[in-house]
Amino acid sequence: MSLPQPEQLIANMAKALTPFAQQDDVVMIGIHTGGAWVAKQLHEQLNLSSELGLLDISFYRDDFSQNGLHPKVKGSQLPDIENKTIILVDDVIMSGRTIRAAMNELFDYGRPEKIILACLLDVGHRELPIQADVVGDKIERPVNQRIKLSGPTPLTLTTVNLEK
Amino acid sequence: MDPSQIQLNKEGRLKHFLTTEGLSKEILSEIIDTANSFISTQERSVKTVPLLRGKTVVNLFFENSTRTRSTFELAAKRLSANILNLDIASSATSKGETLMDTLWNLESMYSDMFVVRHADSGAAHFIAQHVTPNVAVINAGDGRHAHPTQAMLDMLTIHREKSGFENLSVAIVGDILHSRVARSQIYALKTLGCHDVRVIGPNTLIPKDIESLGVRAFNNMKSGLKGVDVVIMLRLQKERMQTALLPSESEYYRLYGLNTEKLAYANHDAIVMHPGPINRGVEIESAVADGPQSVILKQVSNGIPMRMAVMAMAMGGQNQEQALLEQDQEGAK
Numbered sequence: 001m002s003l004p005q006p007e008q009l010i011a012n013m014a015k016a017l018t019p020f021a022q023q024d025d026v027v028m029i030g031i032h033t034g035g036a037w038v039a040k041q042l043h044e045q046l047n048l049s050s051e052l053g054l055l056d057i058s059f060y061r062d063d064f065s066q067n068g069l070h071p072k073v074k075g076s077q078l079p080d081i082e083n084k085t086i087i088l089v090d091d092v093i094m095s096g097r098t099i100r101a102a103m104n105e106l107f108d109y110g111r112p113e114k115i116i117l118a119c120l121l122d123v124g125h126r127e128l129p130i131q132a133d134v135v136g137d138k139i140e141r142p143v144n145q146r147i148k149l150s151g152p153t154p155l156t157l158t159t160v161n162l163e164k
Numbered sequence: 165m166d167p168s169q170i171q172l173n174k175e176g177r178l179k180h181f182l183t184t185e186g187l188s189k190e191i192l193s194e195i196i197d198t199a200n201s202f203i204s205t206q207e208r209s210v211k212t213v214p215l216l217r218g219k220t221v222v223n224l225f226f227e228n229s230t231r232t233r234s235t236f237e238l239a240a241k242r243l244s245a246n247i248l249n250l251d252i253a254s255s256a257t258s259k260g261e262t263l264m265d266t267l268w269n270l271e272s273m274y275s276d277m278f279v280v281r282h283a284d285s286g287a288a289h290f291i292a293q294h295v296t297p298n299v300a301v302i303n304a305g306d307g308r309h310a311h312p313t314q315a316m317l318d319m320l321t322i323h324r325e326k327s328g329f330e331n332l333s334v335a336i337v338g339d340i341l342h343s344r345v346a347r348s349q350i351y352a353l354k355t356l357g358c359h360d361v362r363v364i365g366p367n368t369l370i371p372k373d374i375e376s377l378g379v380r381a382f383n384n385m386k387s388g389l390k391g392v393d394v395v396i397m398l399r400l401q402k403e404r405m406q407t408a409l410l411p412s413e414s415e416y417y418r419l420y421g422l423n424t425e426k427l428a429y430a431n432h433d434a435i436v437m438h439p440g441p442i443n444r445g446v447e448i449e450s451a452v453a454d455g456p457q458s459v460i461l462k463q464v465s466n467g468i469p470m471r472m473a474v475m476a477m478a479m480g481g482q483n484q485e486q487a488l489l490e491q492d493q494e495g496a497k
Contacts, residue, residue, distance in 0.1 A: 059205065059213035059476075066487050068177060068480025069215070071194050075201030108210035 003147065006155035009120050009136025010038060014045040016134040020087060020116055021046040027084045029053035031102055032074050034091030034149040038120050041155075042089060053078040055088075060101040082110040091149040093119040093135075096128035121157070123147055170292055172481070174488055179481035180292045180301045181474045183310040184352040192319070192355055195473055199320050202469035206242070215476050216245035219276040223249045224291075225304070226282040231440060231464070232304050232314070236279045239471035245277075264294065271296050277479060278302070285309035285344075298486050300478040302471075308344055314439050315348030317470035319356060321463050322394055325435050329353065333360040335388055335430075337420060338398035338447055339369045341409075345439045346398060350377050364388035365420060368409040385420060389429035397422050397438045397448050413446055423449040427457065435459045 020026060027050050030039025036054050043052045058073040086106065090098060099117060106112060118134040123141050141147065146160045171187065173179040178191060205213055221240040225233055233249065240247040252266065270278070277300045280288045285307030292301040305311040319329075326332055334353055340346045340363045353361050354377065361379040363370055370381050382388030389395065400416065410416050427436065436448075436458045444450050453460060 056201070058201070059215055064215055064480060065483045068484045069198065069476050071177075073198050073201040075204045077204065104214070108205075108212070109208055 003157040003159065004121070004137050004139075006038075006120060006136075006149065006151075006157060010041050010045070010155075012136045013038075013118055013120070013134055014042055017042065017046060017087060017116075017118060020085065021048060023085055025084045025113070026050060026087060027053060027079055027081055028087045028089060029055050029078065029081075029106075031088070031090045031098060032056040032076075034120075034151065035089045037149070037151040037155060038091055039089035040152070042087075042118070051079040053081075055102055055105060057098060057101040057105055060105045062097055062101065076105065076109075078106075078109050080110065081106060081112050083113045086112045086115045087118055088115055089118050091120045092147050093117075093122050093130075093132055094125050094146075096126050096130035099130050100128055120149065121147060170289070173485040175481075175484060177481040177484060178474075178477045179485055180288075180303075181312055181478050182288050182292060182301065182303045184312045184315050184348045184355070185310070186351075187355065189355050189357065192316070192352060195316055195470075195477065196320050196323050198477060199316070199466070199470040199473035200324070202472045203466075206465075206469055212242050212244050214244045216240070216243040216276075216479055219243075219245045219479060220274060221245045221247045221277040221279060221475070222270055222275045223247060223304075224252060224270075224278050224280045225250065226252045226280075226287070227305070229281055229305065231467075232281065235464075235467040236302075236304060236313075236471050236475075239468050239475060240279075242468065243472055243476060245475075248275075263291075267291060267295055271299065275299060276482075277475065279304050281305045283307055297489075298482060300475075300482040302474060302478060305344055308342055308347075310348045311344040311439075312348050312352075313467075313471055313474055314345050315352045316474065317463060317467045318345075318349055318396065318437060318439070319352050320466045320470050321437065321459055322435075324466070325459055325462075326393060329356040329358040332358050332394060333362070333392040333431075334358055334394040334396065335362040335364055335382075335392045336396045336398065337364045337385070337388070337422065339401055340365055340374065340398070341369045341371050342401045343398050346396075349396065350379055354378050360392075362388055362392070366410065366416075385422075385426045386429055389426065392430045393434050395422065395427065395430055395434055395436050397436065397442075399439065399441065400443060400447050417446055421445070421447055421449065422452050424451055424455070427452055433457075437463055440464065 028039055028043050030036035054077045056074040056076050058070045117132045119132040120136045122135045122138040144162045148158050148160050150156050171180045237247050279302045281304040287306045288303035336346050364382045438460045
């Protein structure tokens, strides 16, 4: 089964996000690394005037005990998020654990008014009660497959099979 | 065993931090980059991150040090760890308990990390080799041997002020002989690619074999400071000065004390560093310590993210090693 083109998915997302983008006090934040690439394109297409934020969740991951600290932590760079409407952007949503970590980190920076979650691709297999408000597309895949976004230019989706 | 190797787990990642000697450029750079990322968390209203939640860190100080102990304590708290401060000098060991008994007691309280400061060289290595394998050990200064977190916070400061090490000239001035900080700095600077490292001081305070570390020794400030980008002043360690290595403090200040006049030998944009506590008028003039080229207080600020980085990396490496050991045991069954 072929994977969709990221450009098309981003166009779908931009269309669905247009009503949110017209509100005041909107801040877009991309999750490092894939989410940040998607967010950069959305930020341009939606013509957002506020600064684009970058969130690196390395210090908030729940698998630190198994895997240790990621060797290439970037550090988050966020604009003021107090009372803002956040459009949180990630590439592929699966278990929901990344989003949980991201929301925990966001609340250590301030108290946003609202968080909207936008993901390029939803592949199911959720382990937490977290759903995206906007998705580029939904596809079903076996649990031992991962879909990986490479980039930033060009953005491409590839399938990775995990060893059993 | 190569002393640097007990610091690494099977995957080559840090599990203890005992010395900068023998660690690769990749590991030292990873420490600096990780600390740099922690700096951004220190500017938020909520300064804690949840990495070491539920872990117990014991500050094991056999030798007093207010600043080092407090920055380790703050770093542990900002990683959400629980911290126990043990001032050993005034506790069990003075009642006759042996070091090993003290350690076994602490292990029995399910500690996850020991931060060790000791007057004897090699104390942290000894503890790392003899504690149960799941405890990470951080050296907070052992005798004349090493003070790796101080050296790395200095590397972080240089990296942020000067970006990159290859083209820098760095001079370390003062009591090199008694300084664990100088040793750790020299190893770190050389590994990070700094070609021109100099030590400046009277012959009595410079170890005879120092040039084997790839540094140049100078006995006077004018030639030693010429064209340097970084001047690191060391404290004159009066408490370690048991023999008459110096004629007098005033003589020392006249020859090696850093004042505005001597600082002018260095490059005009050179930065001045000092690991503290500073002895004003003994090794450094107030006008320099408080002047525009001084980054001494930035070093103090950088101490917290650097210690957070080292603690998080060592704890991560220990956890990873334990997970691998469990896998091996299951595989063997």
